[in-house]
Amino acid sequence: MDDLATIAALRAGDEAVFAELVRRYQPMMLRVARMYVKTPGAAEEVVQETWLGVLRGLDRFEGRSSVKTWIFRILVNQAKTRGVRDQRVTPFASLEGDDGGAAVDPSRFEPGGWWAAHPGAWTQLPAERLESKETIAAVRDAIAELPARQQEVIVLRDLVGLDGAEVSENLGITEGNQRVLLHRARAKVRAALEGELT
Numbered sequence: 001m002d003d004l005a006t007i008a009a010l011r012a013g014d015e016a017v018f019a020e021l022v023r024r025y026q027p028m029m030l031r032v033a034r035m036y037v038k039t040p041g042a043a044e045e046v047v048q049e050t051w052l053g054v055l056r057g058l059d060r061f062e063g064r065s066s067v068k069t070w071i072f073r074i075l076v077n078q079a080k081t082r083g084v085r086d087q088r089v090t091p092f093a094s095l096e097g098d099d100g101g102a103a104v105d106p107s108r109f110e111p112g113g114w115w116a117a118h119p120g121a122w123t124q125l126p127a128e129r130l131e132s133k134e135t136i137a138a139v140r141d142a143i144a145e146l147p148a149r150q151q152e153v154i155v156l157r158d159l160v161g162l163d164g165a166e167v168s169e170n171l172g173i174t175e176g177n178q179r180v181l182l183h184r185a186r187a188k189v190r191a192a193l194e195g196e197l198t
Contacts, residue, residue: 003067011058022051025068028160029075035143035155036079037086046082050075069166072156076170135193142192143185149173150185157182 001009001017009017029050033043053074061070143151149171156167168178 004063006067007058007061007063010055018055021054021067021071025071029072031159032072032075032155033079035151036076036083042082042086043079046075046079049078049082053078065166065169069162069170072160072162072166073170076152076156138193139189142189145192146185146188150181150188153178153181154185154189158186 006017006021010021026047029047030040030043033046033050034040037043037046050071054071057074061067065073143154146154152171153167156162156170157164162170164175164178164182167173167182168175171178173181
């Protein structure tokens with residue numbers, strides 16, 4: 001079902017279409033919400049508020065973005081609002097800008113700019129090791145350590161599966177900025193995982 005048909009069905013009160021959207025997006029939505037709030041319970045509340053926002057906003061959906069992008073924009077707005085409300089004190093480190101620092105440690109390069117030590121290929125590792133609880137926890141921890149904007153971009157791109165244009169629209173940033181933030185985020189997560197996987 002395309003986006004316009006989905007919205008038309010929702011406006012007509014089709015519960016099966018709504019249930020399908022919940023089934024499809026709820027797990028991803030919980031993961032994204034968890035990046036903004038401190039507890040799983042708060043993330044569940046954010047997702048519930050998002051679904052209410054979707055139902056309340058059906059008449060205002062104009063089709064300028066996909067239904068998925070629209071839902072996740074509502075989610076991010078709800079999660080940010082809840083995160084700010086729940087977090088009365090912001091750690092000073094989280095105010096750091098995203099434009100400082102190298103994406104890859106400069107010591108990994110020769111003076112001419114060539115790699116001194118190439119990143120290891122993970123394709124040779126057994127799938128069980130890549131998908132282990134320890135590796136997944138290390139990825140989550142690495143993402144949690146990223147500056148806020150890098151977290152938002154990597155979660156929306158790599159966990160939710162939005163494309164670059166959708167992420168840019170969702171976060172109100174340029175596509176170039178989105179690419180830089182994603183590159184830095186992925187480089188930092190990869191660097192954190194190298195110790196885990198080598």
